Amino acid sequence: MLAALLVTIPLAAGPAAAAPTPIVGGENQSDADGLAAVLVNGQFQCSGSIVDNYWVLTARHCLYNGSTRIPDGDISVRVKSIWWYTGGGVVNVSTSRVRTSHDIAMLKLDRSANAEPVRLPTATTTVGATTYAFGWGRTCSNCGVAEVVRRATQNVLAINGNTDYYGGRAVRTDGLNGDMCYGDSGGPLFKLVDGLRYQVGVLSTINTGCTGGAFWATVPDSRDWILNVMATV
Known part of the structure; x- marks a missing residue:
């Protein structure tokens, strides 16, 4: 079970809604390779990654408004743009899948993203590794929504002994040049x-x-x- 000091962090309401704010500190990212902005009714909801031209990986809790599952027809993704609201292309979601007991979800697109997918490792990272996080949104609790996706360098503190929102094993990091915040949910951590x-x-x-x-x-x-x-959906 998660400790009380932890909160889930979609931009819109989720299992534990909070004021929206993404990466605090960090730096603007100059490209959107492998990244996707997850939208609900055209508004920014969460970050995600392109793991196949027809599939986007994001957090399971991003697909909920409170305890209510958001209809697939309300969800789309913007790809190939550093901005969440313009550029690149918007692709509709035809169906989605969530994993039991893990904060993992998959969005199937109704057409190809025509982008280079990210790679999925067979083994987890290591304690002390330098990793890189990405997300859209505000840069402080009182700031406006950031227009450009941001990057924050992270240090891996632990790979065992922590759980995600739904109880799956979690990697724990802290920020080397920026911290994650409300609105960065579903975004990728790269090594x-x-x-x-x-x-x-x-x-x-x-x-x-x-x-x-x-x-x-x-x-x-x-x-x-x-x-x-x-392979099967």
């Missing part, structure tokens, strides 16, 4: 291997106050489930 990005986490929860401590659903633990969804 670079030989210059290639491998997604090791999906942002699930943070410490209250958006200072230090982010918890990521562990992607390698869901790799087989993700691949099976893509």
Whole structure:
């Protein structure tokens, strides 16, 4: 069970709604390779990643408004743009799947994203590794919504002993040049291997106050489930 100091962090209402704010600090990202802005009725909801031209990976709690599942027909994604509200292209979601007991969800697109998908690792990251997080939204609790996706460098504090919002194993990080905050839910945590990005986490929860401590659903633990969804749905 998650401790009381943790909150889930979609921009819109989710299982534990809060005021919207994404990466605090960090830096603007100059490209959107492998990234997707998840929209609900055209408004920013969460971040995500393109794991196949017809599939986007995000957090399970991003697909809920309170305890109510958001209809697939209300969800779309913007791809190939550093801005969540313009550029690139918007692709509708035809169906979605959520994983039991993990803060992991998959969105099936009704047409190809025509983008280069991110890579899914077979093993989790290591304690002390430098990783990179991405998300859209505000940069402080009283700021307006950020127009451009931002990046924050993260240090891996633990790979065991923590859980995501639904009880799955979580990777814990803290920020080296920026912290995660409300609105960054579903965004990817990448580790670079030989210059290639491998997604090791999906942002699930943070410490209250958006200072230090982010918890990521562990992607390698869901790799087989993700691949099976893509192969059978």
